Amino acid sequence: MKRKLLVLVLAFFPVTGFSAGAGGAALDYVEVSLDDKVSLQNGAKLFVNYCLSCHSAKYMRYNRMAQDLEIPEALVKEQMILPGGKIGDTMNTTMSKEDAEEWFGVAPPDLTLIGKLYTPKWLYTYLRSFYRDESTASGWNNTVFPNVAMPHVMHELQGIQKANITTRVDEEGHAQQVIELEMVKAGSMSTEEFDRSMRDLTNFLYYMAEPARMVRIKYGVWTMSFLLVLGILAFLLKKEYWRDVH
Template identity: 50%
Template sequence: MKKLFFAFLLAAAPLMGFASGGGVHLDDADIDLSDEASLQRGAKYFVNYCLSCHSAKFQRYNRMARDLGLTEEEVKQNLMFTTDKIGNTMTIAMPQEQAEAWFGTAPPDLSVIARARGVDWLYTYFRSFYVDESRPFGVNNIVFPDVGMPHVLWELQGPQKAVFRTEQDAAGNETHVFDKFEQIAPGKLSPGEYDDVARDLTAFLSYVGEPIQMKRKSMGIWVLLFIAAFFGLAYMLKKEYWKDVH
């Protein structure tokens, strides 16, 4: 049993290290996938700010309509480009060659980014852009150093700068450690309102990564209840079969 436990810890260690975001503190996303209004707002932000560069090629518009409590007509009017069809996946028109020329690399598809990075990482990422004139687009990101994209939500959040402190290790080596953000100029939204935008966008990407996850979790509860009830019946049956042996 001990060997099995230690084997599990060794297998999980790389995942825990990856989820930590390279030592950067990740804020709790606190998303609610049962909140259809939040998912609808997240879909709107994704289409308006992300879909011009980032696709979600495993997500279909009509599936999104059904899952988020929208009609197909509402999706057509508010969440689709005029050239798209309701049965299409959320792809982009930008050629990969042009994307590589503009950004240095083609922007990744975001269908499973929430599953790959984790919702806390995404939520923190959306809130961690800061002004850095040395970067091509004038911004950097605490959780994704040297990020190769602009801060597309900067008008909502407003520009902010990162404050670093100097720490010294036992050998006398100095390192710059992130301390806090300071707002340079206000955005269109208050900090709390922008956090809600980041949370809604994170929730939508979490949904896109696994649209059936709410049903899966609900079904899992019933499966566990069935197993618990069946275990009781199986145990009583076992006692009945073996009563004369023991």
Template identity: 50%
Template sequence: MKKQLLAILLLASPALVLASAGGAHLDKAQIDPTNKESLQRGARTFVNYCLSCHSAKYQRYNRTARDLGISEDDVIENLMFAGEKTGDTMNIALSTRDAEKYFGAAPPDLTLVARVRGVDWLYTYLRTFYEDDSRPFGVNNKVFNKVGMPNVLWELQGLQKPVFETETNSQGHEHQVLVGLELIKQGSQTPPDFDRTVRDLVNFLAYMGEPIKLERQALGIKVILFLFVLLILTYLLKKEYWKDIH
């Protein structure tokens, strides 16, 4: 029994660590994995703003085209810029050694990031960069303090500054608490349009984490219905076999 409890605690520990890692409020992403237009826009944003540094090495271009209802010609023209084949995975030219040299650490692969972080975390993270001159790239993040990534979407969103308030803890010490962000320079998109852009991007990241999700869910419903019908037939068969036995 003790070994079983220990195993459960070990399996649950990563989730507990992630849950306790940040106390920032997360906005609801409200993505729609059935909305192919949203997924197509998200794929375009991903390729234009993320794929230069982050790979998606477990996702293939032709699988993306098939699932999102895009022709392979459109994929080649709009999503592939380095002469890859449509059967290739979404890799990048930046090597791990060069990435560590330029950024201090290699940018992570994003194929499974939505499953690791969660869609609400990603949606909030991508919208809450703010100016911080103490950081190497001049920005910090509300849900990822001391982030090591630049705000690649700043041209769309604009620039934000942090709003702090002074609070006193139980020991009587004062400290600054981040309570909000203020837009000081608007980008090429209005705030609602930028929120939609990020939502589409997160929708695509969630799709990449499990491309077969919708098919799996549809198949699961069919399997449950089949088992329900089989249960009825099995019960009737059992009654027929045992009807003369008291």
């Protein structure tokens, strides 16, 4: 009876492999830091070079980014904005929505708020988890976003990974696909370099989703210090007033 039940349970868990949090693909921890300007600057550079051709970030302006990340405006103009663009422009893509839909089947979403939709951990893992898959239209697949329509745009940096897929049955009898990625062709960066770069890019996406976070933390410290000083003064004043009464 028990055996039959197990078979039944298995039958209800077709090996899609990607159920339950994308096949239970583990997410890698990453630490983001809005204080790390060098990391944010490098992330911005990667974003402009590798993402903006398909995705827009239309709620972000170049001059705001330049100011927040302490990048000289002249440098932003020279290296990040296409000829004819202005420093006060929002970060738009040159690709039209219609073209994108025709090429990829889905239009690449705007990325301004992507750092709110996904955790840094997810983004960091996603960016490093593309693998070759001849069965998809783009020739690529991703462990945390199965059958994603986005190609691996940074394979020249990272190299090419291939997936070794095995099926495992866990203690409760659920069949699960386990995907292990294996580097089959090296890229121009070492694994450590690419990981660091993807941390920078994740950091930038996190910043972009809420630039005010930077200012908020600064204001918070000032506000608390102000209240503390005010509190001490009020206390001294109260002591002074009550001295004559007692």
